[in-house]
Amino acid sequence: MKMKKAFIGLTLLFMIVPGIAKSANYIHPFAKNDRGTILADWKFTRQHVIKGSIDEGSLMIEDVSKHGNDLEMVTIGDPSSPEIKNVIQWSEEDYHDHDGAESLKFDNKKNALSGRYFKTKKDAPINSEKFDNGFTIEAIFKLPSKMNTNNGLGLFSRQGKAADLKKMDGDTKLLSALTVSSDQKIHWTSHPNNLNYNVSNWSRALNADEWYHLAVVNDGSETTLTLNNISDYGESEKVVGIAGLTGKGWNIGASEWGNKLDKLFEGNIEEIRIANKALTKKEWLVKDSRDDKPFEGTNIALPILTNKKNYNFVFIPDTQKYSSQNPEIFNSQMNWIANNTKKNHIIMNTFVGDIVDGDTEKQWQNSLAAISILDKQHIPYMMAAGNHDYAPGNPFLTHYGPKRFQHKEYYKGSSRSGYSSYAIAKAGSYHYLVLIVDMQNLHKDLQWAKDVLDRNQDKPTILVSHDIIFPHVKKNETIAAESANGRLIWNELVKDHNQVFMTVNGHYFGIAHQVKQNTSGNDVIQMVVNYQSDYRGGNGWLRLVEFNEKKNQLFFRTYSPYVDDMTKKERTYIDYKFLTDANNSFILDWDFKRRFFFK
Numbered sequence: 001m002k003m004k005k006a007f008i009g010l011t012l013l014f015m016i017v018p019g020i021a022k023s024a025n026y027i028h029p030f031a032k033n034d035r036g037t038i039l040a041d042w043k044f045t046r047q048h049v050i051k052g053s054i055d056e057g058s059l060m061i062e063d064v065s066k067h068g069n070d071l072e073m074v075t076i077g078d079p080s081s082p083e084i085k086n087v088i089q090w091s092e093e094d095y096h097d098h099d100g101a102e103s104l105k106f107d108n109k110k111n112a113l114s115g116r117y118f119k120t121k122k123d124a125p126i127n128s129e130k131f132d133n134g135f136t137i138e139a140i141f142k143l144p145s146k147m148n149t150n151n152g153l154g155l156f157s158r159q160g161k162a163a164d165l166k167k168m169d170g171d172t173k174l175l176s177a178l179t180v181s182s183d184q185k186i187h188w189t190s191h192p193n194n195l196n197y198n199v200s201n202w203s204r205a206l207n208a209d210e211w212y213h214l215a216v217v218n219d220g221s222e223t224t225l226t227l228n229n230i231s232d233y234g235e236s237e238k239v240v241g242i243a244g245l246t247g248k249g250w251n252i253g254a255s256e257w258g259n260k261l262d263k264l265f266e267g268n269i270e271e272i273r274i275a276n277k278a279l280t281k282k283e284w285l286v287k288d289s290r291d292d293k294p295f296e297g298t299n300i301a302l303p304i305l306t307n308k309k310n311y312n313f314v315f316i317p318d319t320q321k322y323s324s325q326n327p328e329i330f331n332s333q334m335n336w337i338a339n340n341t342k343k344n345h346i347i348m349n350t351f352v353g354d355i356v357d358g359d360t361e362k363q364w365q366n367s368l369a370a371i372s373i374l375d376k377q378h379i380p381y382m383m384a385a386g387n388h389d390y391a392p393g394n395p396f397l398t399h400y401g402p403k404r405f406q407h408k409e410y411y412k413g414s415s416r417s418g419y420s421s422y423a424i425a426k427a428g429s430y431h432y433l434v435l436i437v438d439m440q441n442l443h444k445d446l447q448w449a450k451d452v453l454d455r456n457q458d459k460p461t462i463l464v465s466h467d468i469i470f471p472h473v474k475k476n477e478t479i480a481a482e483s484a485n486g487r488l489i490w491n492e493l494v495k496d497h498n499q500v501f502m503t504v505n506g507h508y509f510g511i512a513h514q515v516k517q518n519t520s521g522n523d524v525i526q527m528v529v530n531y532q533s534d535y536r537g538g539n540g541w542l543r544l545v546e547f548n549e550k551k552n553q554l555f556f557r558t559y560s561p562y563v564d565d566m567t568k569k570e571r572t573y574i575d576y577k578f579l580t581d582a583n584n585s586f587i588l589d590w591d592f593k594r595r596f597f598f599k
Helices: 004-016 020-024 320-324 327-340 361-376 395-400 442-455 484-494
Strands: 038-043 049-051 071-076 088-091 103-107 115-120 135-142 153-158 176-180 185-190 199-205 211-218 223-227 250-252 254-257 260-264 266-275 311-316 346-351 381-383 411-414 421-427 430-436 461-464 469-474 477-482 500-505 510-517 523-530 542-548 553-559 586-589
Touching (some): 115 260, 176 254, 199 223, 250 254, 327 346, 346 421, 346 430, 361 395, 381 430, 461 484, 477 510
Parallel strands (some): 311 346, 430 461, 500 523
Antiparallel strands (some): 038 266, 088 103, 135 211, 135 266, 185 199, 211 223, 254 260, 311 542, 411 421, 421 430, 469 477, 510 523, 553 586
């Protein structure tokens, strides 16, 4: 984040008004709070070292709030090991890119024999704090340019485990932890004082080598997690306080599991601050934090259908975070589809899988409430299952199996497993076939899918499965790469079946597309569309493909009815109706008569 102009202005002010510069050493220039509400404030700079050194492993960092919650360095493994030397270092980097400012750079490695972190000293008052009136935990940090988050990273945690407090539901082997998950999302999970189980908040996926301001805020009832001024998943259920154990403190740069260190941190930490109430945004360490590279988009009203003779196919990316966290976004998508199918000539709506995030009745019911909107208005749709949808008892089949579709005119049948299916729909000059090939039952359903294709060689076909291609970054460019399942699908169902002109999948974080040639020398478009790791689990984005037979073009656009419903005041800096970058908005020339002439 770059705020050099703001810094220059403050520097001039410090030169003009005596005493301001000195006080700024103790209170962040963007935060003005009642000192009594701040229980602990750790600034990781040389200026706030009480004693000791990194080399000796004896470094102590003062609590700037002056409440006595000082930190002491902890070394695990052999302190004389060569690998321990650079595990923690002073860095000239900071959030605002100020000259002379500092942070601490952690370089703990997965499975290393040695590592370092900090903990509150034994008699620190915050060790016994219960936070019944609310809390605000803020962190200013950056992940490294080459992230190794396969096992996750521990940023901040309360020592101990819930089982020791007789809290026997949920994750009993931890109390509270602020971690970076293996898919690079911030996860705050905590056992509150009023519940017997832990409650979680999540963020979107983080970028490498980018500074973030994080605020976990509890107002005495609900908890929100805000990352760079965006609260991705709204409020939690009612939670009061943070449960703690007598004699236990807090870890910085580490998390615990079962009273043992679980994950250490890798990256930079500039500051962590804790208040005993819910601070407003105006009181936060950073007032208006923003991502370095937000999405490219526009809120200009653009037509979904550019010619009344054109028609659209809609693909619904992984909805799992809507079912688990933001059902209102799921409802917004389905309401828009239901109300705009006729107006925008939508032929078929296809879900690419991962309808839910986990096998809970609440999540299935959230998905059913949304998808049933389509049923009530007789809107055509088909559904692929994803890896999160499989569970004992086959709940996907219970809710979205053949029985749900058997009376729909466009539906033509399912495989013996029940997971693969197909539909035929008339649009423009053609009858299109939409073929769902299940991810888990791919080998079992392969011959069934071949038979469907062999019986329908005259129908342009879109093949949808949860796992086909994935985004791969090569030389700073995102390209499409083929998964093992995708390779099998291409070899067995696509390359020799000339009528298959498009494949669509989800599953992998991100977006990409490519055009390949089949054995007949004809183009096959392949897309992966999945926004679950982004803002609010996808921010309601849908992938639409407009077919223009007159101009021989396919227009691919990414649209969010959820954002479209927002007022201008409600929208944040990342809320766009349409995404406009090259992977989200593009046009392909498409000679319909030549491509759809099948021998």
